[in-house]
Amino acid sequence: MNAPSRKRRGSGRIKLRDVAELAGVSPMTVSRYFGQRELVAQEAQQRIAQAIEQTGYVPNVFAGGLASARGKVVGMVIPNIAGGVFGETVQGVTDTLRPHGYQLLLASSNYSSAEEEEAVRAFIGWSPAALILIGHQHTRGTEDLLDKANIPVVQTWDYKPHAKRIQVGFSHFDVGRDSAQYLYDKGYRRIVFVHTGQPEDVRAMERAQGYARAMESLGLTPSTYQAPMQAPLEAGKEALDTLRKGRWPAEAIIFANDNLAAGALLHGLRAGIAIPGDCAIMGFGDLSIADKLLPSLTTIRPPRYEMGRVAALRVLDALRTEDGEAPAEHVQRDNPMEYELIEREST
Amino acid sequence: MNAPSRKRRGSGRIKLRDVAELAGVSPMTVSRYFGQRELVAQEAQQRIAQAIEQTGYVPNVFAGGLASARGKVVGMVIPNIAGGVFGETVQGVTDTLRPHGYQLLLASSNYSSAEEEEAVRAFIGWSPAALILIGHQHTRGTEDLLDKANIPVVQTWDYKPHAKRIQVGFSHFDVGRDSAQYLYDKGYRRIVFVHTGQPEDVRAMERAQGYARAMESLGLTPSTYQAPMQAPLEAGKEALDTLRKGRWPAEAIIFANDNLAAGALLHGLRAGIAIPGDCAIMGFGDLSIADKLLPSLTTIRPPRYEMGRVAALRVLDALRTEDGEAPAEHVQRDNPMEYELIEREST
DNA sequence: CTGTTAGCGCTTTCAA
DNA sequence: TTGAAAGCGCTAACAG
Numbered sequence: 001m002n003a004p005s006r007k008r009r010g011s012g013r014i015k016l017r018d019v020a021e022l023a024g025v026s027p028m029t030v031s032r033y034f035g036q037r038e039l040v041a042q043e044a045q046q047r048i049a050q051a052i053e054q055t056g057y058v059p060n061v062f063a064g065g066l067a068s069a070r071g072k073v074v075g076m077v078i079p080n081i082a083g084g085v086f087g088e089t090v091q092g093v094t095d096t097l098r099p100h101g102y103q104l105l106l107a108s109s110n111y112s113s114a115e116e117e118e119a120v121r122a123f124i125g126w127s128p129a130a131l132i133l134i135g136h137q138h139t140r141g142t143e144d145l146l147d148k149a150n151i152p153v154v155q156t157w158d159y160k161p162h163a164k165r166i167q168v169g170f171s172h173f174d175v176g177r178d179s180a181q182y183l184y185d186k187g188y189r190r191i192v193f194v195h196t197g198q199p200e201d202v203r204a205m206e207r208a209q210g211y212a213r214a215m216e217s218l219g220l221t222p223s224t225y226q227a228p229m230q231a232p233l234e235a236g237k238e239a240l241d242t243l244r245k246g247r248w249p250a251e252a253i254i255f256a257n258d259n260l261a262a263g264a265l266l267h268g269l270r271a272g273i274a275i276p277g278d279c280a281i282m283g284f285g286d287l288s289i290a291d292k293l294l295p296s297l298t299t300i301r302p303p304r305y306e307m308g309r310v311a312a313l314r315v316l317d318a319l320r321t322e323d324g325e326a327p328a329e330h331v332q333r334d335n336p337m338e339y340e341l342i343e344r345e346s347t
Numbered sequence: 348m349n350a351p352s353r354k355r356r357g358s359g360r361i362k363l364r365d366v367a368e369l370a371g372v373s374p375m376t377v378s379r380y381f382g383q384r385e386l387v388a389q390e391a392q393q394r395i396a397q398a399i400e401q402t403g404y405v406p407n408v409f410a411g412g413l414a415s416a417r418g419k420v421v422g423m424v425i426p427n428i429a430g431g432v433f434g435e436t437v438q439g440v441t442d443t444l445r446p447h448g449y450q451l452l453l454a455s456s457n458y459s460s461a462e463e464e465e466a467v468r469a470f471i472g473w474s475p476a477a478l479i480l481i482g483h484q485h486t487r488g489t490e491d492l493l494d495k496a497n498i499p500v501v502q503t504w505d506y507k508p509h510a511k512r513i514q515v516g517f518s519h520f521d522v523g524r525d526s527a528q529y530l531y532d533k534g535y536r537r538i539v540f541v542h543t544g545q546p547e548d549v550r551a552m553e554r555a556q557g558y559a560r561a562m563e564s565l566g567l568t569p570s571t572y573q574a575p576m577q578a579p580l581e582a583g584k585e586a587l588d589t590l591r592k593g594r595w596p597a598e599a600i601i602f603a604n605d606n607l608a609a610g611a612l613l614h615g616l617r618a619g620i621a622i623p624g625d626c627a628i629m630g631f632g633d634l635s636i637a638d639k640l641l642p643s644l645t646t647i648r649p650p651r652y653e654m655g656r657v658a659a660l661r662v663l664d665a666l667r668t669e670d671g672e673a674p675a676e677h678v679q680r681d682n683p684m685e686y687e688l689i690e691r692e693s694t
Numbered sequence: 695c696t697g698t699t700a701g702c703g704c705t706t707t708c709a710a
Numbered sequence: 711t712t713g714a715a716a717g718c719g720c721t722a723a724c725a726g
């Protein structure tokens with residue numbers, strides 16, 4: 001609008017130098033004021049603080065990131081932003097990271113490993129300080145990217161014996177096993193596991209395996225059923241009806257998730273099938289519906305928020321490791337988290 | 348590890364120049380390959396594409412952002428990441444923005460205007476291309492920041508007559524009014540609106556006002572009730588019990604949200620209160636519980652995903668406006684979105 | 695259609 | 711405890 005210069009015009013924003021001039025110090029001192037404040041004299045600090053206040057200065061993240069070759073950024077890829085499953089985990093991460101000045105970059109993979117790789121690749125351009133991923137299931141390409149990136153990578157929502165990277169989660173195999181054992185202890189014998197339609201849900205598969213193993217150990221025959229790929233309400237209904245027919249009607253059903261289980265419960269209520277009398281039902285997830293159903297739903301509650309929080313803590317640990325040659329040496333690599341079996345009326 | 352030079356050591360990553368050398372062109376041509384590909388000869392494009400493939404080059408976002416003074420970044424502040432209300436909107440935004448190379452920066456305000464201001468301030472440092480906020484309720488400080496930032500700002504999840512900024516949403520006042528009118532048309536007269544405990548939920552307040560206005564227009568006396576600040580399950584129960592007592596027992600209740608309504612429905616079922624026979628109930632949100640209750644819940648479905656999508660589209664429109672002196676001149680500033688009244692069994 | 699030049703605003707490095 | 715110099719890797723602005 002004024003001063004039509006011919007070279008670059010800059011952003012027009014207040015910059016470090018402006019603050020420095022106002023405070024009567026060099027830009028470098030102001031730079032130290034952020035990040036290494038202890039190296040700045042008290043007196044200088046005061047003048048700088050005032051200059052910042054007065055100008056409303058906000059550091060340019062891009063300049064800082066470029067100069068330091070590492071942005072204060074953490075990337076996170078989750079299977080799905082909507083759906084309410086991972087939201088709390090994201091919240092746990094942001095709550096923990098924010099006080100340390102890290103900004104979360106979020107991407108959703110839509111439960112696709114290929115899209116996850118895409119997202120990770122995009123994140124690499126941000127020189128992220130760390131990455132947080134869900135689960136252990138990645139493409140070869142993703143693994144390569146992660147290896148080359150040479151930054152802390154935390155995997156959450158799952159837990160495996162010999163994980164290659166930092167992990168914060170629980171064993172879905174154990175969840176399946178515990179669910180079966182719990183129902184067995186309650187006296188149920190003909191226990192069936194109902195899969196969701198999506199084979200992308202690797203963790204549901206693991207729960208099914210845990211269930212199967214437990215059944216075998218108990219001298220029972222595992223039996224899994226694949227729910228039709230419909231809305232969970234109909235799928236749950238269909239599963240309940242089918243499994244109660246036949247010569248070996250199910251006495252108890254473990255659903256791959258609470259939504260499916262909700263469909264079954266509702267259908268039971270409408271169709272006059274007594275639950276747990278005619279058939280016990282349990283789910284997984286402890287979604288907000290679980291306690292609002294009749295009967296209320298017995299389910300497994302994963303530590304959703306807590307996993308996010310701990311994942312972020314491990315990231316911070318790894319980054320604190322003084323940029324040293326030993327990346328993440330003192331970091332707790334295996335972080336098993338406790339899930340909870342919430343017993344309600346449906347079993 | 349090798350070459351212990353004394354000056355900066357760089358990131359060690361492949362950079363634009365490496366690709367350029369390999370392709371036998373200047374860095375600038377490679378730069379144009381991203382972003383202005385039409386200005387690059389076919390032949391050069393091929394060689395560049397191959398060089399990129401071969402090196403696995405990923406552009407450094409910070410360098411680009413610094414040089415161009417505008418990062419390919421859009422900031423979004425939502426009241427709450429968990430909770431499942433805004434997740435779909437976020438998904439709509441990311442789905443729409445991603446193909447254009449924009450990265451979403453997400454922050455949660457915990458329904459606090461002060462925290463929202465904090466988040467906006469932090470975003471300013473990112474020189475975001477645009478910002479997306481929920482609602483019209485901001486602190487004075489936030490307004491100042493937005494004004495100074497001189498970038499497109501889209502407000503969503505609400506709609507007001509003379510909004511200062513681009514808006515994508517619906518009128519909560521209208522929702523309240525329509526809910527009341529709907530119940531009136533169904534024959535109900537003693538209709539009560541139940542507030543949630545949190546006064547931060549400005550939009551619920553607006554729905555209450557719309558309800559009150561409609562009641563007056565219909566010659567009825569509006570009556571609102573403040574649910575106790577407990578878990579929604581108990582709050583809904585308490586509200587239902589209280590409102591059915593007294594000399595003017597409610598014939599119909601509009602709850603501020605589906606969670607509250609679910610508490611009431613469940614209590615009705617357990618306590619043998621016929622719904623809608625003894626009392627009709629409707630909610631707001633069409634959360635995933637709404638159709639899994641007995642009776643299923645009549646509610647209002649906001650276009651959650653769609654609002655995110657359209658908000659992102661307006662952002663893109665505004666940014667397409669050729670960086671010209673007229674920022675966002677041709678952009679559709681008012682974008683009313685349609686909500687839907689989903690009639691189910693509870694009314 | 696392509697290249698040259700000069701920064702973007704900050705932090706690293708080195709020296710005091 | 712502070713400062714000066716030298717880039718970080720890319721793109722805007724010109725000129726061909």
